[in-house]
Amino acid sequence: MRFFNASARLRIPRGVSTLTLYEPTMKLKAWALSDVGNVRTNNEDNFFADADRGVFVVADGVGGRDKGEVASSMVAAAVEEAAPNLRQVAREADPVKSPDHRERMLDLIRRHIQQVNTDIFNEDTSRDNEHGMATTTDLLVVAGSSAYVGHVGDSRVYLIRNGQIYRITEDHTYAEMLRRNQRAEMRRLAEANKKFEHMLTRSMGAKPHVEPDTLFIDVRPGDQFVLCTDGLTDYLSGSEILERSTNMKGQRLVDELVAEAKQRGGRDNITVVVVDVLDEPDTARSLPPQAVDTIRQINFLEQIELFDGLAAVELIKVLRTVYERSYSPGDIILRQGEQSGALYLIVEGEIALTVDGTEVARLHAGQHFGELALFADDHTRSATATCASEALLLVIPADKFEKLTGEDLEIGNKLLRNLVRHAGQHIRMMNARLAAGAHMDTMEMMKRDLGKD
Missing domain, CATH: 3.60.40.10 (PPM-type phosphatase domain)
Structure with a gap:
C-alpha cells in the first residue's frame, strides 16, 4: 500500500538551515x-x-x-x-x-x-x-x-x-x-x-x-x-x-x-x-491584523448583487479567492487604459472614478468595480480608480476566480447570470442618462432659437 508523502512537495534551499515561518x-x-x-x-x-x-x-x-x-x-x-x-x-x-x-x-x-x-x-x-x-x-x-x-x-x-x-x-x-x-x-x-x-x-x-x-x-x-x-x-x-x-x-x-x-x-x-x-x-x-473575518466577508458578499442567489456554503468557496487590501487617500488602485485583473469590493471608504482627468463617479461601501475582468480576457480599464479616503477593499484576482469557477460550474453560471443582469441595468441607466442629456441639449437649442426671435 502506498501513501502520499507531502515531504516530496517541500523543498528547503541549499545553504539555508531553517525556513522563516509565519x-x-x-x-x-x-x-x-x-x-x-x-x-x-x-x-x-x-x-x-x-x-x-x-x-x-x-x-x-x-x-x-x-x-x-x-x-x-x-x-x-x-x-x-x-x-x-x-x-x-x-x-x-x-x-x-x-x-x-x-x-x-x-x-x-x-x-x-x-x-x-x-x-x-x-x-x-x-x-x-x-x-x-x-x-x-x-x-x-x-x-x-x-x-x-x-x-x-x-x-x-x-x-x-x-x-x-x-x-x-x-x-x-x-x-x-x-x-x-x-x-x-x-x-x-x-x-x-x-x-x-x-x-x-x-x-x-x-x-x-x-x-x-x-x-x-x-x-x-x-x-x-x-x-x-x-x-x-x-x-x-x-x-x-x-x-x-x-x-x-x-x-x-x-x-x-x-x-x-x-x-x-x-x-x-x-x-x-x-x-x-x-x-x-x-x-x-x-494575531495579524485582519479587519474583515470570514463571517463578516460572507455577510458582506450576501449584500452585493453580483453574488445574489449564492448559499453560504457557496460563498465560503468564493472566499478562498478573496484578499484584503488597505489603501490611503490619493492611492491609485487602477489606471485608465491599463489591463484590469481583479474585481474590487469596497468595504470601507470612497473611491473616485475619473475619465481623462474628469471625475465621473464616486463609489462607496457596498459597491464594486472591475467585475468585467473576471469574465473578459485582456480587459482594459475605462477609468482610473483613486482612493478619496482611507479605504478597505476585498480583492478577487481574475486568475484565482477563473480556477474556482472552472471547478464549480454552478457557481460560475450563477455569477455570470448576475453579471449579465448587472450589465443590463448599467446599460439601461446609461441610456437614460444619454436620453436626458439629449433632451437637455434640445431644450438649450430651443431656448437659443427663441431668444433670437
Whole structure:
C-alpha cells in the first residue's frame, strides 16, 4: 500500500538551515469518538486528530464487508503520515496577504486527496472480489490564524463562532444537487431528498480521479470546529449541535453528541471530532491584523448583487479567492487604459472614478468595480480608480476566480447570470442618462432659437 508523502512537495534551499515561518501563537485542543452505532456490526468510520500539528480528518467508508473500513483507514493513515509536512508548508507565509501561498497550500491538499483517491481506487481494483470500495473525507489543517479544508462526500465540517454555527462544507449528494437547482419542482424535490439523501455524487476511490472542494477561512480565538460523519447529522441539526456545544465542553460534548445520535436511532456508524481554538491572553496579541473575518466577508458578499442567489456554503468557496487590501487617500488602485485583473469590493471608504482627468463617479461601501475582468480576457480599464479616503477593499484576482469557477460550474453560471443582469441595468441607466442629456441639449437649442426671435 502506498501513501502520499507531502515531504516530496517541500523543498528547503541549499545553504539555508531553517525556513522563516509565519505562525502566530494559536493553541488547539481536540477530542474525538467513533462508535459503531446500534445496527452495524463493524465500524467503517475512521479519524485522525493531532492538535499539536493542527491536522484533523474524518472518513466514512462505504462499500460493505471490510471495503469501507479499508478505504477510510487508508485516508486516516495517509493524513497521519502527511501531517508534519502539511503543517510545515502551512506555516511558510501569511495566507491572508499572500495569494500564492494560499493557493499553494490549497493545491497541496487537493493533490494529497487526489493521490489517496488513486491509492484507494487501485487497491479496490486489485481485489478479486466485487468492487465498490470508497469513503468520504473531511481534512482540516489549522495553522496560525488560518484554516484549510479539503472535502469529498457527505461528512461535514462546522464552524462555531460567537454563538453561531456555520456549515462550511456542502454535501456531495444527489439530494443536495437537486436542492441547489431552484427550478426543480418542490414536490419532486421533497421525494428526491428522501431517495437520494445518501447517494454520493463524489467519493474517494469510486473513480480514478476526484475533484475535492478546497476552502480557506480565518481562525479566531474561541472558535470551535466540529468534523463529523453523517451518522451524527442524520439525527442532529446544526442548531442542535450548537445548543450542546454551548452547554458542554471537551470530551463530554463529543460523548453527548454520539450518545444522542444513538438514542435517536443510530443506524449508521457515528464519528465526531471537536477542535477548540483556545482563547488565551497572548493569542489575540499575536494575531495579524485582519479587519474583515470570514463571517463578516460572507455577510458582506450576501449584500452585493453580483453574488445574489449564492448559499453560504457557496460563498465560503468564493472566499478562498478573496484578499484584503488597505489603501490611503490619493492611492491609485487602477489606471485608465491599463489591463484590469481583479474585481474590487469596497468595504470601507470612497473611491473616485475619473475619465481623462474628469471625475465621473464616486463609489462607496457596498459597491464594486472591475467585475468585467473576471469574465473578459485582456480587459482594459475605462477609468482610473483613486482612493478619496482611507479605504478597505476585498480583492478577487481574475486568475484565482477563473480556477474556482472552472471547478464549480454552478457557481460560475450563477455569477455570470448576475453579471449579465448587472450589465443590463448599467446599460439601461446609461441610456437614460444619454436620453436626458439629449433632451437637455434640445431644450438649450430651443431656448437659443427663441431668444433670437
